[in-house]
Amino acid sequence: MPAIVGYRRVSTADQRLDRQILGGCDRMYEDTASGKDRDRPGLAACLAYVREGDTLRCHSADRLARSLADLIATVDDLTARGVRVEFIKEGLTFERDSADPYARCLFQVMGAFAELERNMIRARQAEGIALARQRGAYVGRMPALSPEEVRTARQRHADGVTLARLVRDYGVAKSTMQAALAGTGVYAAVAS
Numbered sequence: 143m144p145a146i147v148g149y150r151r152v153s154t155a156d157q158r159l160d161r162q163i164l165g166g167c168d169r170m171y172e173d174t175a176s177g178k179d180r181d182r183p184g185l186a187a188c189l190a191y192v193r194e195g196d197t198l199r200c201h202s203a204d205r206l207a208r209s210l211a212d213l214i215a216t217v218d219d220l221t222a223r224g225v226r227v228e229f230i231k232e233g234l235t236f237e238r239d240s241a242d243p244y245a246r247c248l249f250q251v252m253g254a255f256a257e258l259e260r261n262m263i264r265a266r267q268a269e270g271i272a273l274a275r276q277r278g279a280y281v282g283r284m285p286a287l288s289p290e291e292v293r294t295a296r297q298r299h300a301d302g303v304t305l306a307r308l309v310r311d312y313g314v315a316k317s318t319m320q321a322a323l324a325g326t327g328v329y330a331a332v333a334s
């Protein structure tokens with residue numbers, strides 16, 4: 143029997159999922175994460191669950207994706223699989239056999255505005271950080287490794303300790319250790 147599957151997303155824990163009223167869903171998937179990419183556990187589970195004949199219901203298109211390319215790819219993939227996609231706020235529905243050019247155009251315009259909004263937020267954030275740095279109020283995130291840890295890790299690596307072992311020993315991401323060993327990013331100023 144076909145299911146109505148809901149997907150809701152908020153960007154931060156301060157935002158409320160219950161504002162995204164979907165109504166009548168048999169199953170609900172949720173995320174508290176940025177919409178900038180598809181690497182969200184709730185969305186991944188939702189996309190894996192829906193099958194031909196199901197309906198995926200979202201409050202609005204920007205809850206599903208924040209980039210136009212990702213939004214179009216997601217909806218196209220779902221409709222090609224026979225999943226109906228509904229956006230409540232916009233009043234739009236997409237199905238495999240439906241080819242309403244006006245709905246498609248409106249959908250693309252809305253997706254473009256969602257992407258524009260995300261880019262504007264990032265630009266305002268960068269401007270705010272730059273102004274705070276000028277005032278000396280923003281120093282950025284502290285490096286994961288101290289200068290002494292970087293020097294020790296570099297020596298251990300030169301002595302033959304593997305990157306994987308260093309990552310485990312220091313409890314940092316692989317990319318962080320690579321930057322520390324290479325002397326790039328925040329670790330560029332650390333002398334060997």
